[in-house]
Amino acid sequence: MNKATKGAMAAGAAALLLLGGAGSLALWSDSESVDGGAINTGTLDISSAAGTWQDVSVPGVPVDISDISLFRMVPGDTVEYTxxxxxxxxxxxxxxxxxxxxTFVPVFTEGPDAGILAARNITRVAPTAANFTVDVDAFREGTTTPVTTITDADDNLVIDVTVSIAFDAIDQVGINTTASFEDFDVTVQQVRP
Structure with a gap:
């Protein structure tokens, strides 16, 4: 074998080694971590302070009620929880x-209507058996502006909530009855545009 042939074979072998052996081509590569930072989620919450009761049966003359369980309503009375x-x-x-x-319904826990549940809609409870009517108002603290929708700009907003419960009945309807309004909820529900 002459020198030229040997040189050509050596050059071919070197080329195969550079190509990675069986014809594959080795390419450069690199990677770098991306410092994207942490993702934080928000918060939606509502909390309630202890409330107070008043007898507002006489317009313009509210009377504080220290223990609502000791107050005995009669037809024509209205009490408010704030x-x-x-x-x-x-x-x-x-x-x-x-x-x-x-979904709230008052539960009659004592009296002739005990165990009866009443139908309700979003703003009013009207159990016909005992003729209780409940209205609810919520306002931005210190204003008469109703609260319906809140955004991030309302963080730590204080809402004044007033629940008005009226009792109206005739004959012997609703006598000696206890109706529980303890589980009446105000909720905040996220909405998407």
């Missing part, structure tokens, strides 16, 4: 509706 609720709304695109629990 409380402050604080909403936490944190989220760049967060929007929520303030609602009253649409």
């Amino acid at each position: 409380t402050e609720m604080t909403v936490t709304v944190i989220g760049d695109n967060l929007s929520a509706d303030v609602e009253f629990d649409p």
Whole structure:
């Protein structure tokens, strides 16, 4: 074998080694971690302070009620429960509706109507057996502006909530009855545009 042939074979072998052996081509590569940062989520919450009761049966003459369980309503009476609720709304695109629990029904725990549940809609409870009527109002603290929708700009908003319960009946309807309104909920429900 002559020198030229040997040189050509050596050059071919070197080329195969550079190509990775069986004809594959080795390419450069590199990687770098991306410092994207942490993703944080927001908060939607509502909390309630202890409330107070008043007898508002005589317009313009409210009377404080220290223990509602000791107050005995008669037809024509109206009592009000007032409380402050604080909403936490944190989220760049967060929007929520303030609602009253649409599934709430008062429960009659004593008397001739015990165990009866009443139908209700979003703003009013009207159990016909005992003629209780419930209205609910919620306003931005210190204003007469109703609260319906809140956003991130309303974080730590204080809402004044008033629940008005009226009793109206004739004959012997609703006598010696206890109706529980303990589980009446105000909710904040996120909405998307």
